[in-house]
Amino acid sequence: xxxxxxxxxxxxxxxxxxxxxxxxxxxxxxxxxxxxxxxxxxxxxxxxxxxxxxxxxxxxxxxxxxxxxxxxxxxxxxxxxxxxxxxxxxxxxxxxxxxxxxxxxxxxxxxxxxxxxxxxxxxxxxxxxxxxxxxxxxxxxxxxxxxxxxxxxxxxxxxxxxxxxxxxxxxxxxxxxxxxxxxxxxxxxxxxxxxxxxxxxxxxxxxxxxxxxxxxxxxxxxxxxxxxxxxxxxxxxxxxxxxxxxxxxxxxxxxxxxxxxxxxxxxxxxxxxxxxxxxxxxxxxxxxxxxxxxxxxxxx
Ligand code: ATP
Numbered sequence: 075x076x077x078x079x080x081x082x083x084x085x086x087x088x089x090x091x092x093x094x095x096x097x098x099x100x101x102x103x104x105x106x107x108x109x110x111x112x113x114x115x116x117x118x119x120x121x122x123x124x125x126x127x128x129x130x131x132x133x134x135x136x137x138x139x140x141x142x143x144x145x146x147x148x149x150x151x152x153x154x155x156x157x158x159x160x161x162x163x164x165x166x167x168x169x170x171x172x173x174x175x176x177x178x179x180x181x182x183x184x185x186x187x188x189x190x191x192x193x194x195x196x197x198x199x200x201x202x203x204x205x206x207x208x209x210x211x212x213x214x215x216x217x218x219x220x221x222x223x224x225x226x227x228x229x230x231x232x233x234x235x236x237x238x239x240x241x242x243x244x245x246x247x248x249x250x251x252x253x254x255x256x257x258x259x260x261x262x263x264x265x266x267x268x269x270x271x272x273x274x275x276x277x278x279x280x281x282x283x284x285x286x287x288x289x290x291x292x293x294x295x296x297x298x299x300x301x302x303x304x305x306x307x308x309x310x311x312x313x314x315x316x317x318x319x320x321x322x323x324x325x326x327x328x329x330x331x332x333x334x335x336x337x338x339x340x341x342x343x344x345x346x347x348x349x350x351x352x353x354x355x356x357x358x359x360x361x362x363x364x365x366x367x368x369x370x371x372x373x374x
Contacts (some may be wrong), residue, residue, distance in 0.1 A: 086130045088196045089374045092188035093123040093227060093367050094177040095220065095222035096250065096331040096338050099277035100300040102268060110235045111265055114279050117220075117243070119227040119232035120250055120363040124177050124185060126152070129173075130200045131168040135160070139173040153272065155190035155217050159197045162213055169193075178254045182261075182332030184220040191224030192371045195323075211237070213344045227370020230248060231283065244286045246366040248326065249347035252338040253319075254360040264333040267305050275299050291342065298340075306334040308348050313337060319357070323350035 102294040105111050135156045147153060171193060177185035194214055198205050205213075209361035210319065214221040227246050231240040277299035285293035305327050307313040313330050316337040320328045325339035325345065341347035344365075353362040 080126045084201065085239045086200060088128045088200050090128065090192040090196045090371055091123045091124050091374050092177075092192035092224065092371050093119040093121065093369070094183040094185060094188055095119055095223060095301055096183065096252070096336075097300060098229075098294065098327075099279055099282055099298055099329075100302060100332065101277050102265075102270060102273075102301050104270070108242040109294045111233065111268075115232050115236070115237055116229070116234050117223045117281055118229050118246060119367040119370060120183075120364045121367045122177055122183070122252070122362055124189055124192070125174040126189055126196065127170075127172040127174070128193065128196045128200055129170040129172075132266065133166065133168040135169055135171070137171045137173070139175055141175040143179055144173060144175055146242050150189075151186040151217060152189040152193045152308060155193040155213070155221070156197060156236060158213050158216055159194060159201070159203070163201070163203045163205060165197075165201050165203065169197060169200070178336070178362075180258055181254050182330065182334045183252070183336055184224055184261070184332065185222035187218050188219045188224045188371070190214070190221045194221070195225055195371045223370070224371050228368050229286065229366075231279070242283060242286055244289070245368050246286070246291065248291060248366045249344050250364050251320065251325075251341065251347050251351045251354065252331075252362040252364065252368065253316050253358045254334050254336045254353060254362075255316060255358070256334045256360065257310045257312060259306060259310060259333055261333040263309065264302050264305050268302065273301050273304070273323070275304065275324065276301055277307075291326055291340075295325070295340070298329045300330050300373040301334050303330045306330060310335060316358070319354060320350065325350070
């Protein structure tokens, strides 16, 4: 048996790193007939990640996790991803999925989407599906708008409902401090409360892309905006207080990620980030220090 064939027979288990994302910008450009919003956002993977363990079984899909808050069974987006892979590619095998959760939940950091991306990408291997990237991306978007980006990772412009991705070949190499206030945000409620006509604080997406391509990290800070920030602040409060606190440490930029409530500061050096992290930790219990990451899901 040649090495590649041997690899396939042995590949019953796989461990995948599933990175979270932050939004360097988030703009909503319109609303579609089907209710989805058209977005234009710059997405960035970060090292903060879940770890997803996949074990091939004879049938069925089982999901477990190290955290009681994670929904199990078919309420878990990882389950939905596995079921879609089974259905689309007519697979008879099953899988045990174990999720080691490090990405805070319902935080605007695409934790669930990252797990789903890991499942799609990993099952393509352990179930020997051999689907190409486009086929996997189709399954990914059927599960959630952020899932295709979580497969691809790095830095990218996302358009459409978030699934139309243009990779931006840059390595941002920044340090990130994330504060998650103790609020549960409903993404649906935030989007449905957005009044595009009244929205005046919009990101200059083109300027951010130009700065990124020129490697001018200092330049992007002044243009980072998220049109959902005002909405989440109005409904839930607390976002601007955190922005103000992070701003005391002179980050390159500070922004709410996704529909929130996580707010992050972007720093040039680990020292600057760590100084902010240590001080903010005294006030905010749910705080993370991480860095930008150039890739999406990958085998550990
Ligand atoms: P996004 O940024 O893509 O909007 P998010 O970071 O705001 O996502 P998630 O962490 O994905 O939010 O969780 C949203 C909800 O999805 C949770 O409250 C939880 O009930 C449910 N959920 C289902 N599967 C998962 C999973 N594998 N991990 C986390 N949450 C999950």
